[in-house]
Amino acid sequence: MEAATTHDAPHAGTHEAHPRGLLRWLSSTNHKDIGTLYLWFSLLMFFFAGSLAMLVRAELFQPGLQIVQPEVFNQLTTMHGLIMIFGAIMPAFVGFANWQVPLMIGAPDMAFPRLNNWSFWLLPAAATLLVGSFFAPGGAAAGGWTMYPPLYIQGGIAYDMTILAIHILGISSVMGAINIIVTILNLRAPGMTLMQMPLFVWTWLITAYLLVAVMPVLACVITMLLTDRHFGTHFFNAAGGGDPVMFQHIFWFFGHPEVYIMILPAFGIVSTILPTFARKPLFGYTSMVWAVASIAFLSFIVWAHHMFTTGMPAGGQLFFMYTTMLIAVPTGVKVFNWVATLWRGALTFETPMLFALAFICLFTIGGFSGLVLALVPVDIQLQDTYYVVAHFHYVLFSGAAMSIMGGVYYWLPKWTGHMYDERLGKLHFWLTTIAFNLTFFPMHFLGLAGMPRRIPDYALQFAQFNMISSLGAFLLGASQLIFLLAVVKCIRGGRAAGDRPWDGADTLEWTLSSPPPYHSFATPPAIAPLHK
Amino acid sequence: MNAQHPAHLPYYQPPPSLWPIVGSLGLLTLAGGFVLLLAKDIAGPWVMGAGAAIFIYMLFGWFGTVIRESQAGKLEGQVDRSFRWGMVWFIFSEVMFFAAFFGALFYSRHIAVPWLADAQLLWPGYAGGWPTAGPGLKESIAPVPAWGIPALNTLILLSSGATVTWAHWGLKKGRQTQLKLGLALTIALGVVFLALQAHEYLEASFTIRAGIYGATFYMLTGFHGAHVTLGAIMLCVILSRALAGHFTPERHFAFEAVAWYWHFVDVVWLLLFVFVYWL
Ligand SMILES: [Cu+2]
Numbered sequence: 001m002e003a004a005t006t007h008d009a010p011h012a013g014t015h016e017a018h019p020r021g022l023l024r025w026l027s028s029t030n031h032k033d034i035g036t037l038y039l040w041f042s043l044l045m046f047f048f049a050g051s052l053a054m055l056v057r058a059e060l061f062q063p064g065l066q067i068v069q070p071e072v073f074n075q076l077t078t079m080h081g082l083i084m085i086f087g088a089i090m091p092a093f094v095g096f097a098n099w100q101v102p103l104m105i106g107a108p109d110m111a112f113p114r115l116n117n118w119s120f121w122l123l124p125a126a127a128t129l130l131v132g133s134f135f136a137p138g139g140a141a142a143g144g145w146t147m148y149p150p151l152y153i154q155g156g157i158a159y160d161m162t163i164l165a166i167h168i169l170g171i172s173s174v175m176g177a178i179n180i181i182v183t184i185l186n187l188r189a190p191g192m193t194l195m196q197m198p199l200f201v202w203t204w205l206i207t208a209y210l211l212v213a214v215m216p217v218l219a220c221v222i223t224m225l226l227t228d229r230h231f232g233t234h235f236f237n238a239a240g241g242g243d244p245v246m247f248q249h250i251f252w253f254f255g256h257p258e259v260y261i262m263i264l265p266a267f268g269i270v271s272t273i274l275p276t277f278a279r280k281p282l283f284g285y286t287s288m289v290w291a292v293a294s295i296a297f298l299s300f301i302v303w304a305h306h307m308f309t310t311g312m313p314a315g316g317q318l319f320f321m322y323t324t325m326l327i328a329v330p331t332g333v334k335v336f337n338w339v340a341t342l343w344r345g346a347l348t349f350e351t352p353m354l355f356a357l358a359f360i361c362l363f364t365i366g367g368f369s370g371l372v373l374a375l376v377p378v379d380i381q382l383q384d385t386y387y388v389v390a391h392f393h394y395v396l397f398s399g400a401a402m403s404i405m406g407g408v409y410y411w412l413p414k415w416t417g418h419m420y421d422e423r424l425g426k427l428h429f430w431l432t433t434i435a436f437n438l439t440f441f442p443m444h445f446l447g448l449a450g451m452p453r454r455i456p457d458y459a460l461q462f463a464q465f466n467m468i469s470s471l472g473a474f475l476l477g478a479s480q481l482i483f484l485l486a487v488v489k490c491i492r493g494g495r496a497a498g499d500r501p502w503d504g505a506d507t508l509e510w511t512l513s514s515p516p517p518y519h520s521f522a523t524p525p526a527i528a529p530l531h532k
Numbered sequence: 533m534n535a536q537h538p539a540h541l542p543y544y545q546p547p548p549s550l551w552p553i554v555g556s557l558g559l560l561t562l563a564g565g566f567v568l569l570l571a572k573d574i575a576g577p578w579v580m581g582a583g584a585a586i587f588i589y590m591l592f593g594w595f596g597t598v599i600r601e602s603q604a605g606k607l608e609g610q611v612d613r614s615f616r617w618g619m620v621w622f623i624f625s626e627v628m629f630f631a632a633f634f635g636a637l638f639y640s641r642h643i644a645v646p647w648l649a650d651a652q653l654l655w656p657g658y659a660g661g662w663p664t665a666g667p668g669l670k671e672s673i674a675p676v677p678a679w680g681i682p683a684l685n686t687l688i689l690l691s692s693g694a695t696v697t698w699a700h701w702g703l704k705k706g707r708q709t710q711l712k713l714g715l716a717l718t719i720a721l722g723v724v725f726l727a728l729q730a731h732e733y734l735e736a737s738f739t740i741r742a743g744i745y746g747a748t749f750y751m752l753t754g755f756h757g758a759h760v761t762l763g764a765i766m767l768c769v770i771l772s773r774a775l776a777g778h779f780t781p782e783r784h785f786a787f788e789a790v791a792w793y794w795h796f797v798d799v800v801w802l803l804l805f806v807f808v809y810w811l
Contacts, residue, residue, distance in 0.1 A: 019548055027548035108543050111614040114594070118552035125560035129567075157571045164563040171559075174625050182617040186610060187543065212625045220632035224751070230570050233740055233747035235636065238654065239668025241744035243644035250632055522542060 018518065026121075029113035030518060031098045036415075037120050038095030039408075043484070045087030045127065046401075050477055052080040057439075057473035059456050060466050073456035074142035079130065081145030082162070085262065086169045087127055089396065092404045093265040094119070094176050097204045099415065101180060103509035103516065104198045106189030106525040111182040119176035122168050129165035133158035144454060146251060149236040149244050153228050160229070163222045170215045177211035180204055189508075191527035195289070198507045199282060202289050203268030206296045210257045210264075213300075218254040221247060245310050252303035260299045262396060264292055266363075266403035267334060270356045272507070273410050274338055277353035278345025279504040284337040291330035291337075298327050308379045317376045324374035331367055335360060350502075351425030355406025358433050359399065366394025369444065384454070387447025393440045402432065405483060412490050413497035417514040420490040428486055431479035438472025544606045551594040558586030595769075602786070603778065612785055619789040623796050626759070630800050633755065637748045637807065645744065665743030673745050674737045678809035681732050685725050686805050689760075692721035693798045696767075696791050706781050708774070715771040718794070722764040729757050752808055759797050766790045 018024050018033075028034055056076050059067045068076065098116065102109055110116045133140045136158040143151035143159070152159055184205045188197070197205075225247070227233040234240020236247050275282045282288065304312060304320040312320075338360050347353070369391040373379050382388060405428075412420050442465040447453075451462045458466065500510040512520055562583030569576030601607055607615065641662050648667060649660025655667035665671040676682060699714025733750075740750040770790050773779065779787055 024548070026553050027550050029546050029548055109545055112618060114546050114549045114552060117549065118555055121553050121556040122559065125556045125563075128560060129563060157567055160567050160570050161563075164566060168559060168563065174622075178618055178621045178625070181621055182614050186614050186617055212621055213628050216625045216629035217632040220629055220636070224636065224747075227740070227747070227751065231740060233751070234666055234669075234743050235640075235747050237666075237668075238648060239666055240747070241645050241648065241664045241666030242640065242747070243648075246636060246639050246644055249639060250636060253632070253635070519545070 028117055029109070031102050031110045031113070031116065032415075032516070032518070034110075034116050034120050035095045035098030035100075038091045038098055038123075041120070041123055041127075042088045042090075042092035042095060042404075043487075045083050045091070047480070047484075048131070049080050049083035049088055050480065052076045052083070054473065054477050056080065057470040060458070061470040062467070063458055063460055063463055065457055068456065070456045071142055072139060074144075074454060075134070075140040077454055078142050078144050079134070079140050082141075082166075083127075083130060084396075085145065085258070086166070087123070087130070089262050089400045089404070090173065091123055093204075093207070093262070093400075094173075094180075096200075096265065096269065096404075096407055096411075097176075097180050097208075100411065100509065101183055101201055101204060102187070103414075103512065103520060104201050104507050105184065105187065105192060106508050106521045106527070107183060107187035108519065108521050108524075110179050111187055112179050115175055116179050119172045119179065122172035126165040126168040126172070129161045129168070133161040133165075136161060146248075146255070147222065147225065148251075149225060149228065149247050152225055153236065160226070163226050166222055167219060170219045173211050173215045177208035177215075180208040181212070184208075189521070189524040189527050195286065196527065198268075199271040199285065199288055200265070200268035200507075203264040203271075203292055206292050207261050207264045210261050210296055210299065214254040214257045214261075217250060218258075221250040221254070224250075245307070248307050248310060249304065252306045253300070255306065256303045257296070257299040259395070260295055262400045263363075264295070266359070266400050267292065269403045269407040269410070270338065270359050273352045273356040273406055274341050275506075276410075276502045276504040277348050277350060277356075278342050279347075280341055280345045281506075282337070283340035283343075284333070287333055288337055291333040294330040295327060298323060298330070302327065305374055305379070308376050309383045321374055321376050325371060328367070328371055335364055335367075350409075351420070351422060351429055352406045352410035354426065354429045355402050355409065358429070359403050359406065362394055362398030362402070362433075362436070366391055366399055369394060382447055384452055385447035386443040386451045386453055389453050390440050390443035390447060393443075397440070398433075398436055402436075405429075405432070408483075408487065410502075411509075412487065413501045414509055414512075414514050414516065416491050416494075417497055418490050418494035419497050419501060420486050420494065424482060424486040424489065428479060428482040431482065432476065435472050435476035435479055439469050439476050440472075442466075442469045442472075544601070544611050546597075546601070549594075549597070551590055551597065554586060554593070555590040558583050558588075558590055561586055599773070599778070599786075602783075607785075608783065612783075615785050615789070619792060623792060626796065630752075630755070630803075633748075633752050634803065634807065637752065640744045640748060663745035665738070665745060669743050671738070671742055673742055675745075675749075676732055676736055676809060678805065681728050682805055682809040685728050686801065688721050688725045688728070689798050689801050692718045692725070693795055695721065696794050700787070700791055703774075703779055703784055703787060704781050708777075711779070712771065712774050715767060715774060719764055719767045719771065722760055722767065726757060726760055726764070729753070729760075749808060752804055756797065756800055756804055759800070763790070763794050763797050766793065 018030065019027060025033065025037060028037070053076075055068060056073065059065070059073055098110065101107070136156060138156035138158060140158045141147075141152070141155060141162040143155060147162075184197070184201055194202075224233065224235040228235050228237065228242075234242040236242050236244045238244070271282055271288060302320055302324045304316060305324045308317055308320075349357075369387070373382060373388065373391055409420055409425050412418075446462055446465050446469075449462065451458055497514045499513055501514070502510070508525060509516070511525065560583070562580055565576050565579030565581070565583050567576075568579055598607070645660045645662065645664055648655070649658050652658070658667035663673040663675050665673055695714050695717040699711050699718065702708070702710025702714055738746050738749075740746050767790055770787050773786065
């Protein structure tokens with residue numbers, strides 16, 4: 001190691017040398033820097049896609065057309081969905097993985113630090129294409145986030161920009177996922193067996209596996225879309241022997257695992273927060289691991305539950321209905337274990353714990369409405385109604401997004417060295433929870449009453465629920481500014497956090513200083529059995 | 533894998549690098565140029581060319597850095613193990629990419645087309661069957677016979693799998709000439725395969741526009757051909773590194789990674805031969 005640069009000197013644990021200013025962030029090979037970039041990027045996209053949703057709710061405040069034209073309305077819903085999924089939720093979880101996986105397994109960094117940097121810096125490139133597509137002739141893609149043909153074959157160049165953006169996001173996700181898998185398999189501190197890993201690491205291992213398995217499938221199907229658009233293929237055109245329904249099959253073969261890509265890391269965060277504030281080890285660790293693995297396995301054989309109205313044989317409908325309902329079993333195991341973790345614990349209710357508890361209640365509502373939608377005869381009635389919108393926002397907002405917020409409050413003291421403002425955090429939590437339910441609970445009734453989604457106008461009888469929903473949405477949007485304030489305030493100062501601000505936390509990151517040194521675990525920590 | 537490397541060897545931490553951001557810039561320029569090209573803007577090909585140039589510059593810079601690090605002995609032990617895992621998972625992602633296209637082929641051939649023929653709603657009299665260009669494009673397709681060029685190509689690719697393994701044996705036994713000869717033979721076989729494939733495309737009686745058969749045929753064989761091309765380029769890099777004496781019987785991860793990739797491309801071809809050409 002004669003030619004050692006500043007960064008590969010052995011025992012560089014206290015070494016803080018890195019380029020300053022913009023160059024630090026552009027060229028970083030440090031998992032903490034890159035994790036921070038991911039998290040800020042996702043927050044930015046969260047606010048951007050959130051403002052699109054505000055416009056949607058403003059239009060739906062009253063019946064009739066007030067603010068935007070129908071084609072613009074469809075652009076708003078389409079880009080809201082795409083950007084929230086690929087720009088906000090997925091990068092946020094990758095940000096957590098970047099910060100936490102190496103810290104929790106006692107690794108010096110990610111396995112491929114330079115590739116890690118690229119995985120992040122592909123995201124702004126894709127976001128440029130996505131956001132820029134609003135300025136393309138004819139406006140942004142308006143065919144829904146699911147990109148179904150024939151709509152996606154007929155649109156203008158914004159559709160090409162969207163397809164290429166998704167390609168770039170896919171490359172980023174696959175490289176990021178490979179990096180995470182290899183880090184977990186190869187860089188664990190000596191002595192840490194797979195079944196000793198914190199559950200957050202387990203959920204990310206399985207999530208990363210899902211990403212590597214299904215992002216290429218998405219790449220395949222949008223490539224066919226592109227060639228159908230421009231190169232004369234007939235994959236999705238029945239005149240040439242193709243089939244638009246084939247798009248849905250391949251898309252949802254990606255799409256359903258994608259749902260778990262967005263919820264398994266949330267399970268991991270909640271399974272980390274609950275034992276800390278219940279001051280008890282996680283109940284049923286082994287069954288938790290098996291439940292996550294079975295959910296991942298089942299996610300590959302349920303995809304056509306998104307397509308019950310496309311004219312499938314009854315045998316196919318039954319198969320996909322039963323497999324979908326089967327997912328309730330491992331999910332039930334998880335909810336049971338979370339509740340059992342709380343049982344007779346010494347509970348305290350700091351902000352992360354509040355978010356975790358809200359997650360259990362609200363995500364479970366989303367899970368139950370998912371079971372309702374799994375029933376073929378019911379789904380045929382509810383397809384493309386607001387019931388579906390309510391269902392997936394209970395899963396993705398009060399599931400994924402609120403677990404992200406809880407995770408941010410939980411680890412901010414470690415990341416910044418300061419305690420966040422507990423009063424601001426609690427205010428943010430309560431406003432978010434109340435506004436969220438105000439926004440999305442009425443949508444169940446709207447959907448049951450038959451209000452279709454992705455339409456800017458509606459019949460008069462839906463007016464009151466829509467007004468409530470819009471008011472809730474505005475409050476929900478505004479409350480997120482408190483989140484921003486709480487985060488910025490915590491970064492700029494606050495009570496010193498100390499190494500381990502949560503007395504119930506027992507994972508490896510809490511053995512380091514807060515904030516942790518720029519390079520941590522240059523020599524791997526000794527692993528005592530973690531789960532006694 | 534190999535336990536002779538001491539566990540206390542620190543994991544190599546690469547210094548900050550600008551290659552990734554150059555790569556992102558290249559890819560964004562490439563994508564932007566492609567969008568312009570699709571919109572029939574005359575600037576399209578130029579912007580695409582610029583993007584491709586930036587991207588290729590990045591590949592040279594980045595891989596050059598990694599090769600220098602490897603020669604300096606920084607990528608051994610645990611890092612080497614990471615590279616191996618990384619390549620395995622990358623190939624798995626490629627497997628899924630091809631699996632999806634095969635899924636499209638099976639779905640069209642065995643589900644969509646028979647249903648279209650059975651329904652008789654939109655196109656009464658459409659008989660279905662395979663190959664088909666669909667009911668709306670009155671076109672009959674004469675498929676490429678499997679036991680002509682495709683069978684020959686199968687033989688060529690299988691032999692190239694054998695020659696690359698022969699090169700590997702040479703490398704492991706320290707016979708550098710066998711290594712170089714094996715690599716050169718593998719590349720030559722790859723190039724012959726591609727030339728025959730190009731010939732087949734030129735001679736074929738149908739295009740990618742010939743309905744679902746043309747679409748699945750050219751997408752599957754085209755993406756496979758692109759992977760063979762990429763594999764051949766990687767083999768050329770490996771050959772030049774072998775000529776520069778980079779590989780030792782103990783340390784030659786790059787060779788093995790490319791060999792794995794080559795075998796993967798081989799297996800995809802076998803499936804193509806069976807399901808696209810033969811059955
Ligand atoms: Cu689903």
